[in-house]
Amino acid sequence: MRRLWLLALVIGLAHAQTSIEAGRELYMGACSGCHGATGEGSQGPSLLSGRAGRLSHQAISTIIRKGVTGSSMPDFPLLPTASVANIAAFVRSLTSPAISAQLPGDPESGRTLFFGDGKCSTCHMLLGQGGHPGPDLSNIGAERSVHQLRESLRKPSARIEHGYRSATAVLPDGSTLRGVARNYNNYSVQILDATGRLHLLERRYLKSLEIADSSMMPPVANPEDLLAFLAKQSTRPPTQQ
Amino acid sequence: MKLLLLLLPLACAAQVTPAAIGNSPNADWLTYNGDYASTRHSSLHQITPDNAKDLVAKWVYRLDGAKRLQVSPIVHDGLMYISNTNEMVALDARNGRQIWHYRAKGAEGARVNRGLAILGDKVYFATADCHLIALNRRTGSLIFDVPYASFANGYTTSIAPLAIKNGILVGVAGGGSGQRGFVASLHPDTGKETWRFWTVPGKGEPGSDTWGNFPAEMGGAPTWTTGSYDPALNIVYWPTGNPWPDFYGGRRPGDNLYSDCVLALDADTGKLKWHFQFTPHDVWDWDANESLVLLDSTYRGKPRKLLVQANRNGFYYILDRVTGEFLHAQPFVSKLDWTTGLDDKGRPKVIPEKIPNPAGTKVCPSVRGASNWMSPAYNPATGLFYVVTLEQCDIIVASAKEPVPASGFRGTGNEGIPTEPGKFYLRALDVLTGKKKWEYPMPGPGVMWAGTVSTAGGVIFSGDDDGNLVALDAKTGKDLWHFSMGRSLFASPVTYMIDGQQYVSIAAESDIFTFGLFSPAGAN
Numbered sequence: 001m002r003r004l005w006l007l008a009l010v011i012g013l014a015h016a017q018t019s020i021e022a023g024r025e026l027y028m029g030a031c032s033g034c035h036g037a038t039g040e041g042s043q044g045p046s047l048l049s050g051r052a053g054r055l056s057h058q059a060i061s062t063i064i065r066k067g068v069t070g071s072s073m074p075d076f077p078l079l080p081t082a083s084v085a086n087i088a089a090f091v092r093s094l095t096s097p098a099i100s101a102q103l104p105g106d107p108e109s110g111r112t113l114f115f116g117d118g119k120c121s122t123c124h125m126l127l128g129q130g131g132h133p134g135p136d137l138s139n140i141g142a143e144r145s146v147h148q149l150r151e152s153l154r155k156p157s158a159r160i161e162h163g164y165r166s167a168t169a170v171l172p173d174g175s176t177l178r179g180v181a182r183n184y185n186n187y188s189v190q191i192l193d194a195t196g197r198l199h200l201l202e203r204r205y206l207k208s209l210e211i212a213d214s215s216m217m218p219p220v221a222n223p224e225d226l227l228a229f230l231a232k233q234s235t236r237p238p239t240q241q
Numbered sequence: 242m243k244l245l246l247l248l249l250p251l252a253c254a255a256q257v258t259p260a261a262i263g264n265s266p267n268a269d270w271l272t273y274n275g276d277y278a279s280t281r282h283s284s285l286h287q288i289t290p291d292n293a294k295d296l297v298a299k300w301v302y303r304l305d306g307a308k309r310l311q312v313s314p315i316v317h318d319g320l321m322y323i324s325n326t327n328e329m330v331a332l333d334a335r336n337g338r339q340i341w342h343y344r345a346k347g348a349e350g351a352r353v354n355r356g357l358a359i360l361g362d363k364v365y366f367a368t369a370d371c372h373l374i375a376l377n378r379r380t381g382s383l384i385f386d387v388p389y390a391s392f393a394n395g396y397t398t399s400i401a402p403l404a405i406k407n408g409i410l411v412g413v414a415g416g417g418s419g420q421r422g423f424v425a426s427l428h429p430d431t432g433k434e435t436w437r438f439w440t441v442p443g444k445g446e447p448g449s450d451t452w453g454n455f456p457a458e459m460g461g462a463p464t465w466t467t468g469s470y471d472p473a474l475n476i477v478y479w480p481t482g483n484p485w486p487d488f489y490g491g492r493r494p495g496d497n498l499y500s501d502c503v504l505a506l507d508a509d510t511g512k513l514k515w516h517f518q519f520t521p522h523d524v525w526d527w528d529a530n531e532s533l534v535l536l537d538s539t540y541r542g543k544p545r546k547l548l549v550q551a552n553r554n555g556f557y558y559i560l561d562r563v564t565g566e567f568l569h570a571q572p573f574v575s576k577l578d579w580t581t582g583l584d585d586k587g588r589p590k591v592i593p594e595k596i597p598n599p600a601g602t603k604v605c606p607s608v609r610g611a612s613n614w615m616s617p618a619y620n621p622a623t624g625l626f627y628v629v630t631l632e633q634c635d636i637i638v639a640s641a642k643e644p645v646p647a648s649g650f651r652g653t654g655n656e657g658i659p660t661e662p663g664k665f666y667l668r669a670l671d672v673l674t675g676k677k678k679w680e681y682p683m684p685g686p687g688v689m690w691a692g693t694v695s696t697a698g699g700v701i702f703s704g705d706d707d708g709n710l711v712a713l714d715a716k717t718g719k720d721l722w723h724f725s726m727g728r729s730l731f732a733s734p735v736t737y738m739i740d741g742q743q744y745v746s747i748a749a750e751s752d753i754f755t756f757g758l759f760s761p762a763g764a765n
Contacts, residue, residue: 128377128384136382139346163341183338190333190340198340198379200319200333235386236347 018082023090026083034072038147039094044073048148053095060088098149098231099141103224110229118226123194123217126233132196133180134217135161142234149230153223156215166212167191172205181211256361257317257378259406263472268738270316273356273401274616275694275735277470278535281618283736286698287743288758293700293712293721295759299744300337302753304330309731310748311690312356313401313616315364316737320378321746323753324354324366324401329374331364331381335739337755341381345374349392353731355466355614356401358409360429365409371396373411373432387432395420395647401467405477405508408435412464416482416500416528419459419646424468424479424504426511436511440464440481440499451495459646460493461485462500466530466614471546474563476514477506478535478548482528486652488597489524489639496521501529503548505565515565519552521588524597525579525637526608526655527553534619534626535562540673549672551617551628553610554579557675558587571675573612573668576605576632597639597653605634607663608655616692616733618701623715625669625678627693627701633663663687665706669718679718683707691747692733702745704730710747710754726754 028037034044039052046052055063061084067075076084093101114120115129123134140149151158167181169191179193189209191199203209220226257271265271266283275281288296304310307325315322321334327348331340350369357366364378370392375384389411390396396413403410408426415422422440427433441460442448452460461484468479484493484500501520506513519529534549540559548562555577559569567587579595595604609631617628640653657663665683670676683689683705691704700721701713708729712722732748746755 125377125380125382128382132377132380132382136380138383143346182340183333185338188333188336188338190338192380196377196379198320200335235345235383 018085018089020086020090020093022083023086023088026087027090030076031087038151039091047091047094048145052091057085057088057092060091061085064088093145094147095145097142098144098146098227099234099237101146101231103146103228103231105224105226105228107225107229107232110225110227113226114229118220120226131194133164133192133194135164137230137233139235140233141231142236146227146231149227150223153220153226156217156219157213160213160215164215166214166216168210168212169199169201170207170209172207174207180216184209184211257359259360259404259472262360262404266736269318270314270735270737271359272315272403273313273358273467274469274532277405277472279467279469279532279616280534280536280621280695281616281693281733282620282695282697284697285736285738285743286696287738288696288700288712288745289698290700290714290719290721292758296712296722296724296745296756297759298724299755299757301755302332302337302339303751304753305751307751309353309750310753311353311399311731312748313733313735314746314748314753315357315359316735317359317378319739321737321753322357322359322364322378323748324357326351326354327368329357329364329366329376329381331378332753334737334744335742337753343374343376343381343383345372345386348372350397352397352399352414355399358402358404360404360409363429365402365404367398367400367402367411369397369399371398371413373402373409373427375429375432385432387427389425389427389432389434390423398465400465403467403470403477404429405470406472407509410468410477410479412466412479414463414465416461416463416465416485416526417487417651418649419461419485419644420463421458421460422462422464422481424464424477424506424511438504438506438511438513440502440504442498448498451498453492453494455493459485459644460497460500462497462502463528463530465528466532469533469535469548470508471535471562474546475508476562477508478533478562479504479506480529480531480533480550482530483523483526485646486644486650487524487526488637488654489641489652490522490596491641492644493522497523501527503529503533503550503560505562517560517565517567517587519550519556519558519587520554524639524652525554525604526651527610529553530614531612532616534617536619536621536672538673540568549619549626551612551626551630551670553606553613554589555606555611556583557626557670559673559675569675571670573628573670573675573677574606574630574632576634577611578605578634597637599638599640601636601638603634603658604637607631607633607635607657608637609633609663613690615690618693618695619672620695620701620715622697622699623669624672625715626672627667627669627695627703627715629683629689629692629703630666630668631663631687632666633687634658634661665689667693667701667703667705667713667718681711681713681718681720686729688729689731691730694734694736694745696736702734702736702747704732704734704747708749710734710745710756724754724756
């Protein structure tokens with residue numbers, strides 16, 4: 001089943017003549033050791049950065065083929081042209097905004113889930129509709145790639161944006177305050193609670209403060225409809241620009 | 242008690258109302274020029290001439306990537322809001338810690354941004370490509386992003402919007418590039434336009450006969466600074482800029498209404514109630530976009546509602562803001578040579594030799610003007626109007642070349658005179674006569690655009706031309722304190738109070754610097 005929708009995803013994407021999925025397989029074999037399994041970078045640079053996102057398909061192909069002199073990026077002179085193109089297509093897809101992708105999920109079902117049983121809107125807002133503590137998602141389809149969105153839905157704690165870590169503070173009167181730490185250091189903490197109240201606190205007055213390394217968000221096991229819905233969220237859709 | 246205050250959740254505080262904006266600045270600073278009357282006079286009085294020497298730096302916030310911040314921060318409910326080109330930030334105003342950051346992704350244009358507006362539970366700012374953006378003030382969540390002018394057609398803006406009871410008022414740049422200016426009121430909840438006043442009349446409309454055959458679409462008269470508002474009269478006062486092309490008027494014979502004007506507009510409909518034009522048929526780029534300061538006073542024996550402005554053309558004006566009647570004008574710079582004076586209606590008698598020509602014409606004040614968008618302040622207790630002034634002349638060259646909008650063409654341009662560098666002064670003028678009471682020279686490279694703030698404590702804060710924030714005695718101009726920011730200043734300071742501590746903040750290139758009186762360690 002999973003293979004089926006992956007196939008549909010691949011077929012639906014704009015550069016149908018090259019295979020992003022084939023590129024992904026090649027990438028996992030030859031590239032992920034240095035650039036990370038999702039392009040996040042390790043020994044090699046991140047492929048998700050703005051700089052990487054500005055590279056054209058041709059520029060990426062040239063780098064794969066010829067390597068980068070003076071760095072540890074090797075050349076691949078014998079790799080078939082089609083394979084180079086497929087890897088380049090995969091690398092490009094890592095940074096393309098989700099709104100430009102054709103996705104197999106049903107965005108309307110995703111919307112129903114978002115504002116209904118999925119309870120996403122308890123914490124997230126879309127153009128003023130929804131709850132407070134999570135990141136605003138009004139423009140998320142233009143800001144995140146499909147890969148990034150899918151990862152955020154499946155593994156919310158894998159990568160937490162600064163300002164959204166769970167925080168628990170015990171106040172001077174012994175009561176407990178829970179929310180997200182929009183910011184904190186040794187001297188102060190700024191906690192946004194679930195009702196949208198912002199608490200600007202000086203740490204020396206607190207009995208305790210815990211900032212968690214995990215997200216408040218539960219993982220989404222089957223995110224395809226939500227993904228299709230979120231990918232469409234853009235304040236300035238490409239046709240307007 | 243202090244502890245309780247510190248822990249008070251911000252959501253308990255009331256929504257920002259127009260009445261609160263009208264009563265600002267107090268602990269809060271709620272609109273670009275402090276209050277609807279644009280006095281920039283705060284009721285705070287913790288900092289006085291006696292203790293200003295004890296001011297120390299409290300915090301600095303750096304906005305990564307910012308190059309020339311020109312914002313006057315808004316402060317409310319413990320948060321400070323600042324804006325830069327296509328981005329906006331909320332800070333914990335006690336310590337400069339960032340709460341949220343919003344970047345308008347996809348926004349075009351690189352024009353500077355002068356600030357924002359707050360109303361209800363939203364903060365508003367305009368992107369360089371003329372979208373009004375509304376954000377939830379606590380979370381930075383986007384409420385709407387609505388275009389109000391076409392960037393593709395050349396429109397850009399730097400404006401700090403003005404929030405009134407039923408509208409967020411915005412304007413546009415374009416005096417140097419040939420767009421048609423306008424003021425628009427957008428609904429606070431949706432961004433939908435409720436009215437628009439074009440500052441260049443369309444064909445056949447009143448005032449269109451002041452342009453010859455020049456197309457209204459290229460007329461300029463931009464609206465790039467924040468206006469003032471009188472809630473009792475229900476009138477919005479908005480200043481307009483120069484007609485285009487800036488320095489050559491041959492193709493636009495006539496007064497070129499409503500360039501270089503103050504417009505009195507009905508706040509509900511945008512209908513023009515009256516206008517006053519400071520510089521008819523401007524060929525010197527003397528926008529009238531300086532602050533419009535509103536005050537009520539006994540004038541020549543009877544109580545009057547007044548509007549005053551220190552105009553770029555070198556005159557300080559006093560008008561009746563109910564009727565628009567011209568009451569008085571007084572030069573506030575000594576370098577002023579383009580007119581023999583004003584008639585009893587306030588119309589200048591222009592010296593023909595001062596009209597720019599292809600060979601170049603020396604004119605005083607300079608194109609930057611006797612003052613400009615750097616905000617003045619007015620202290621009712623001293624009766625003084627504090628304004629940063631520039632003593633300078635320019636050589637202006639005019640050209641009859643065919644004008645092409647959005648091409649950089651301005652009818653040619655101006656150049657400084659190397660042997661006569663510009664000199665800045667902070668001047669205190671008698672608000673009812675415009676006569677100088679004291680002045681504070683500001684030696685430096687002649688590049689600053691910093692304005693002023695006045696406080697009930699009797700201290701005036703201003704940027705100077707050498708990159709200092711200075712504190713002066715409001716009565717005498719005596720220097721009380723200064724702090725070098727190490728960079729040129731292009732913004733006006735603000736003041737606010739949290740937990741019993743008065744702060745003074747000013748934007749400087751990439752940073753917000755904030756000061757307050759020294760307090761023993763641990764007390765703040």
